[in-house]
Amino acid sequence: MASLVKDGGIMEEATQASTLTILVVDDEPDISLALGDLLGNEGYQVEAVETGNEALRRVSPTHPYSAVILDLGLPDMDGLAVLKRLHKQDATLPVIILTAHGDQREKLATLQHHAFAHLIKPYDRPEVLEMVHRAVAVKDLAMKAAQAEQALTSSETQRQLEQQRTHTLLSESEQRLQLALKAGNMGIWDWNIISNQVIWSEDVSDLFGLTEGPLPKTLEEFLPYVHPHDRAMTAEAIRAALEEDAPYSLDHRIVRPSGEVRWLSCEGQVKRDSHGQPQRFLGTIQDITSRKQQDLQLRESESRFREVVEAIREVFWVSNPEKTEMLYISPGYECIWGRSCSGLYASPQSWMDAIHPDDRERIRASALTKQSLGSYDEEYRIIKPDESVRWIRDRAFPVIDQEGTVKRIVGVAEDITERKHVQHGLQALAEASWELTGPTLFETLVWELAAILNVKFAFIAEHLNGKRARTHASWVSGSFVAPMDYSLSGTPCEEAWKGNRCFWGDHVRQHFPDDQWLADRGIESYLAYPIRGLEGQVIGHVAVMDVRPMAQDPFWGGILEFV
Structure with missing residues (x-):
């Protein structure tokens, strides 16, 4: 050629x-x-x-x-x-x-x-x-x-000649046609409505999982292969195509003789006579099980993703690089910002309106520059609608395509207000202890501890001989109380005497039923750290207690270890 x-x-x-x-x-x-x-x-x-x-x-x-x-x-x-x-x-x-x-x-x-x-x-x-x-x-x-x-469409003679040629071509191309159908995992069907006989292409046996035995020859023989949950839908689609000339295009399941369920995509067209009466129904079927499984896996993956991001306290967000479109925002935004997610979708930059005026321009500039570079990690304050102030840590990284173009920005924002309070409390403790000594120092420390951790009870005790202890400073329900000696046996303080960190977030009285002091004051939770001397020996402990359950926060332990 x-x-x-x-x-x-x-x-x-x-x-x-x-x-x-x-x-x-x-x-x-x-x-x-x-x-x-x-x-x-x-x-x-x-x-x-x-x-x-x-x-x-x-x-x-x-x-x-x-x-x-x-x-x-x-x-x-x-x-x-x-x-x-x-x-x-x-x-x-x-x-x-x-x-x-x-x-x-x-x-x-x-x-x-x-x-x-x-x-x-x-x-x-x-x-x-x-x-x-x-x-x-x-x-x-x-x-x-x-x-x-x-x-x-030409003359009768030409039609006869071309018909012979077409038959020859179709005969020569039969193998190619079967190859193409096999490549597409497809089959062809032709239903003669007058005789109620269905003719199938060769590969349909594989689609139906029939290793032996004939293919269904009538509509009544075909429908039992359709999954019971899809059978009524399939029958209705066939009826609508025949009686209402509706398009026949649907996906349904079949059950193979082995019990295996497969998905088929069906397309068909009704051929009618000059009076509009249906004569033949022709179409194709294609096995789309793999596609359906992939769709299901994708939906399950998306569902799991939403379950995770909607359950966490942090705010998970996705935006375009220009910050003109918010592609996704998790429900945590409404809790932390006190504003609606729908409002943010409608006005993608409205999250910046809540930022404290002293921080706003710094964060705006950083968001538009550092986020696309992958170096965005900022802390700033926001003012909620109730005028309360919260501290936020906001981190983000770019999603880049194969051409190196930044397609979107993904980020996580978390409320670090309590952490900031702890940091400020540590600073206050350090400043207080710098200038004070003796009893005044101890009283200042327990007072600061109670204030920072928002608990009713805080004390510092020295360990004595005979498994006993003496408090040097105690803050109890808003005031200092006089030092006292007490036995450590049967109390939660006994673990601190052994040199262990001890924590009971709730129901502490159930663990120490003989500790009358806990019962009289309705103590619910307890946290203590041992105090060690210069040679590492345990010389006392510092403890906080409250009438409410206490969360196991690592920052609390950091404060007590600091003391």
Whole structure:
């Protein structure tokens, strides 16, 4: 087959058939050259373009191609948009996606928009050749079918001649057709409504899981294969197509004889006589079990993600880099900011309105610069609608595509108000202890501890001989009390005497039923740390107690260890 490539076009000898030409659309010259060598060795003519617009200009009725190999990452337009427009220009043109994009959702999107196949770079040469052969076979069959249909509209004699030719072509192409159906995991059915007989293509037995025995020959034999939960829906869709001329397009499950459940996608069209009465019902079925499983896994993954981010106290957020669109905000925002999530979606920068005026411009500048760089880690104050002030730690990092473009910003903001209070309390303790000594120091420490940790009881005790202790300073329900000696036996303080950190967040009296002092004052929770001398020996302990349950906060332990 002789052909010349000139100005991007093919000039064919008039006496010969069209060259099988493959159009490669890829902005990477090395890929185009490698595909040209691979396909050229198989006898194909290969043309290469680098942009989507050039590909759309090339494909026309006067410049036919047997197949197109399309990259999704084009410099001038989205590859998926090119795929859609190519299908609109020529619905019979097979388009093979060959891309570095391995995202499953993207693959599903291309197949849903009529891609013949979706292959991933780096590609497997035999796989590419096999898919091109199949695509060319399908295109060849479509062209021949179109030619046959055009011929049938001519004179009766011409129709008879073309009918013979079509029969010959169909006979020669039967193997190619079966190959194409197998590649797509598809089957064909033809239901004669008058005789109520169904004819299936060869591969349908595999779809139904029938290793032996005939395929269902009537509608009544077919419906039992449909999953019980989908049977009524399927029967209704068939009825609507026959009686109301409604489109027949649905997904339903079947149950194979082995008990395995598979998903089928069904498309069909009713053929009617001149009086509008249905005569035949023809269509295709395709096994889409893998696609359904992927969809289910995706939904389950998204559901688990939402369960996690909606349960945590922190605020999980996603925005565009320009901060003009809030893509997601977790419910924690309403609790911490005191503002609605819907309000933030409507006004994506309204979270900044709550920032303390002294911090606002610093955070605004940082958000617009550091977030895209991955160095955003800020602490700032916000003012809630009730005028209370909270401290926030906000961290973010960019999500970057394969071209290095920042697509979105993902971040986590947490309320660190209590941590800030503890830090300030530690500073106050340090400042107080710097200038004080003796009893005055101890009284100041227990008073500060009670205030910082918001508890009713705090004391410092020295350990004596005979498993006894003496308090040097005690803060009890808002006032200091005189020092006292007491036995450590049967009290929670006994663990501190042993040199252990001890904590009971609630129900401490149940653990020490003989400690009357706890019972008289209604103590519910207890936390203590041992105090050690210069040589590491335990010389006393510091403790806090409250009539409410106490959370096990590491910052509380840090304060007591500081003391």
